[in-house]
Amino acid sequence: MGLPAMALIAMLGAIFAMQPRAMSYFGLTVLLNFTLPAIFAAMAQMAVITVGDIDLGIGPFLSLVNCIAATLLGGRPLLGWLSLAALVGTYSLIGALIQVRRLPSIVVTLGASFVWLGLALLVLPNPGGVPPSWLPALLSWQSPLLPLPVLASVLLAICGELLLMHTSYGVVLRGIGGNPRAVAHAGWSLLTGRMVLYAVAGTCGVAAGLALTGLNTAGDATVGTQYTLVSIAAVIVGGGEFVGGIVTPIGAVIGAWIMLLAGSLLSFLDISTDWQLSVQGGILIIVLGLRALNRWSGA
Amino acid sequence: MSSGIRAWLDARPWIWSFGAALIVWLVTTFVVQGRGMLATLAVALQFATFYVIVGIGQMFAIAAGPGNIDLSIPGVMTFAGYIAIGLMNGSNYGLPAGLAAGIGVGIVAGVFNVLLIQGLRIPPMIGTLASGFVFQSMAIAYSSTTNAPPAPLLVSFSAARLLGVPLIALVFIIFTVFVAVGLRRSMFGRAVLAVGQSLRAARLAGLAVRRTFALVYLLSAILAAIAGILLAAYSGGAALDMGADYLLMSIAVVVLGGTSIAGGQASPAGLWGAATLLDLVVTMLNVMRVGAGVRYVVTGLIIIAVLALAKGSDETA
Numbered sequence: 001m002g003l004p005a006m007a008l009i010a011m012l013g014a015i016f017a018m019q020p021r022a023m024s025y026f027g028l029t030v031l032l033n034f035t036l037p038a039i040f041a042a043m044a045q046m047a048v049i050t051v052g053d054i055d056l057g058i059g060p061f062l063s064l065v066n067c068i069a070a071t072l073l074g075g076r077p078l079l080g081w082l083s084l085a086a087l088v089g090t091y092s093l094i095g096a097l098i099q100v101r102r103l104p105s106i107v108v109t110l111g112a113s114f115v116w117l118g119l120a121l122l123v124l125p126n127p128g129g130v131p132p133s134w135l136p137a138l139l140s141w142q143s144p145l146l147p148l149p150v151l152a153s154v155l156l157a158i159c160g161e162l163l164l165m166h167t168s169y170g171v172v173l174r175g176i177g178g179n180p181r182a183v184a185h186a187g188w189s190l191l192t193g194r195m196v197l198y199a200v201a202g203t204c205g206v207a208a209g210l211a212l213t214g215l216n217t218a219g220d221a222t223v224g225t226q227y228t229l230v231s232i233a234a235v236i237v238g239g240g241e242f243v244g245g246i247v248t249p250i251g252a253v254i255g256a257w258i259m260l261l262a263g264s265l266l267s268f269l270d271i272s273t274d275w276q277l278s279v280q281g282g283i284l285i286i287v288l289g290l291r292a293l294n295r296w297s298g299a
Numbered sequence: 300m301s302s303g304i305r306a307w308l309d310a311r312p313w314i315w316s317f318g319a320a321l322i323v324w325l326v327t328t329f330v331v332q333g334r335g336m337l338a339t340l341a342v343a344l345q346f347a348t349f350y351v352i353v354g355i356g357q358m359f360a361i362a363a364g365p366g367n368i369d370l371s372i373p374g375v376m377t378f379a380g381y382i383a384i385g386l387m388n389g390s391n392y393g394l395p396a397g398l399a400a401g402i403g404v405g406i407v408a409g410v411f412n413v414l415l416i417q418g419l420r421i422p423p424m425i426g427t428l429a430s431g432f433v434f435q436s437m438a439i440a441y442s443s444t445t446n447a448p449p450a451p452l453l454v455s456f457s458a459a460r461l462l463g464v465p466l467i468a469l470v471f472i473i474f475t476v477f478v479a480v481g482l483r484r485s486m487f488g489r490a491v492l493a494v495g496q497s498l499r500a501a502r503l504a505g506l507a508v509r510r511t512f513a514l515v516y517l518l519s520a521i522l523a524a525i526a527g528i529l530l531a532a533y534s535g536g537a538a539l540d541m542g543a544d545y546l547l548m549s550i551a552v553v554v555l556g557g558t559s560i561a562g563g564q565a566s567p568a569g570l571w572g573a574a575t576l577l578d579l580v581v582t583m584l585n586v587m588r589v590g591a592g593v594r595y596v597v598t599g600l601i602i603i604a605v606l607a608l609a610k611g612s613d614e615t616a
Contacts, residue, residue: 054424056370101607104560106368106424110547111602118595125590229432232425242422274443277436281429288426289419 004238004254011261018268028147031264034215035149035257036139037062038230039156040208042238042256043249045231047201050164051194052177052245053098053105057113058205058231061087062224064120065209070129070219077132088202095198099191113228120221129219139214153253160249173197177245229277230259233284258283312557312609316572320579327583337463339582340575345458345465345533347574352471352526353545354552354570355478356519360423361553363512364495364562367423369519371412371431372549373542376527378438379404380537383528385441387450394450398528405524408434409517416516417509423516435542442539449532457533467529472571479567487514496563551577551602560606577601 015031016023022031041058048055065084073080094112098105143151164170175183176193184190212223238255240247262279266272308314324343328336353372360369383401387393408430415426459466482488490511494501502508526545531537554560555576556569577598584594 097603097607103606104365107550107554107560107606108603110550111599111606114547114595114599114602116599118592118597118599121590121592121595125592229428232428236425242425272440274440275436277432277439279436281432281436284425284429285415285419285421285433288415288421288429292419292421295420 032149036211038256041227041231042234042252044201044204046252057109059228060113060116062209064116067120067124067219069213074132091202092199095194099194127220135214157250157253313569320576323579343578344468350574353549356522357549362565371427372523374431374434375523376542378434379524380527380531385445389448401528405521409520453532
């Protein structure tokens with residue numbers, strides 16, 4: 001976790017050197033504008049990677065939540081909240097399906113991504129809609145001392161760290177990714193574990209989609225697409241390992257910041273945003289490459 | 300008796316996709332009251348061909364065992380499509396250069412993926428996912444400099460019909476036959492299935508494991524490039540979202556076609572049944588006048604359902 005934190009400090013240093021105005025309450029708020037959806041998406045992805053799975057549908061899932069929030073949630077709040085709760089339940093069931101039938105998560109979540117996209121288009125065929133007024137208000141709330149994106153990141157990282165790393169059930173959940181047989185032999189249900197983690201992923205996905213809606217103040221069935229890559233990269237860059245269920249919540253939050261700030265750095269350096277995907281994919285490759293080199297020199 | 304039928308069916312996992320395609324075709328025909336039965340099938344075959352081309356590459360990757368998958372297909376397709384069509388610049392004289400450059404993109408992408416997977420030992424799904432985004436972003440950057448139409452000759456080739464059957468479908472049906480024979484007879488084909496069944500056993504048997512994996516990802520990238528070039532030609536030009544559906548579709552045709560997701564077994568013929576099925580489902584939903592939303596939901600659900608059912612029967616066997 002030391003390395004990602006240092007990379008983040010270096011990036012922040014470079015940004016502050018180029019744009020000193022960013023180093024203020026409002027500067028940070030603007031710079032870290034889209035932090036909330038990214039950190040929640042990263043947490044959702046982390047929950048799934050904990051058991052050695054991967055979620056290729058989280059981006060379209062954010063879009064679906066975004067479309068529901070921009071339509072039902074304002075017009076018919078009860079139906080809106082019920083459908084969001086149903087989505088979390090569906091996520092949990094996807095986890096159950098993957099566990100019971102021993103399916104590859106990659107294909108199931110890719111299939112689910114089509115379902116999310118289709119539902120989003122059904123809820124909101126054309127971009128538009130209006131979210132309930134409390135949602136944008138919540139996202140533009142000026143929290144005391146630290147800007148909201150910073151405050152939320154710190155709180156989410158601490159909560160995640162406490163729940164996953166410092167509770168006995170957190171140890172069990174991480175064990176499913178590392179050594180499922182041992183966990184099963186110890187009398188814990190792999191099915192329950194996977195369902196819990198997928199429900200956590202669904203809940204974080206809903207939070208990310210709501211945050212995105214509060215920032216965009218409108219719905220769009222394709223708005224979340226980029227978050228699939230961002231969330232996976234955030235977990236891995238933050239020190240997570242795809243094999244064996246090694247994850248760190250603090251690392252995932254730092255990883256999400258790094259992926260976001262990479263975009264800001266590009267614009268400060270006057271590089272076209274066309275290259276944003278390259279940079280995000282490139283960071284992922286470089287981090288994994290460095291880790292491989294590290295293993296060789298260590299061995 | 301019934302166990303004989305069962306064994307016969309088990310040995311031919313591709314049968315189901317063809318059966319389902321036939322049913323969907325008949326339902327569609329019923330909805331439109333028998334008009335244009337064969338035309339519907341021809342159009343479905345045309346689009347099925349693009350799915351099958353990328354599906355063949357994905358089939359080799361999936362057959363090579365758990366964890367092997369090529370997620371860079373959409374990015375490679377899009378970038379190869381843009382490069383090839385850009386160099387053709389609407390002229391037949393640019394055709395050789397465009398084709399060479401487009402396929403070159405595939406080769407470079409394949410080598411890059413192999414370097415990530417074998418050189419840096421990045422898990423294939425993460426490595427190919429990241430490289431796919433790199434190629435997609437190269438296509439985004441390149442797309443702002445070009446808006447060229449494809450070479451007329453390639454357009455006619457991609458849309459040509461022979462006795463009512465799309466020409467590229469015929470070409471790739473022949474190619475699929477080669478693939479099917481190659482899987483059984485060639486050293487490479489047998490090696491892919493062997494590493495997919497048991498990596499350890501393949502290593503102990505002295506197979507060139509690393510070279511086999513490298514060829515699998517190279518083949519997949521080259522096929523993705525070819526699909527990108529043909530699709531761009533058929534659609535009158537490359538588009539940034541042209542590969543978007545092909546990630547899921549490449550996997551879907553493999554799984555629906557009867558290839559085991561656990562690896563070690565491949566079903567090339569099933570690619571055609573599955574691709575035609577998925578395309579006919581879209582046609583059927585279109586003639587039923589449902590929107591794009593329902594189409595996506597149904598496609599996604601079919602894939603999850605078939606996966607859940609097919610995998611189960613493997614376990615009980």
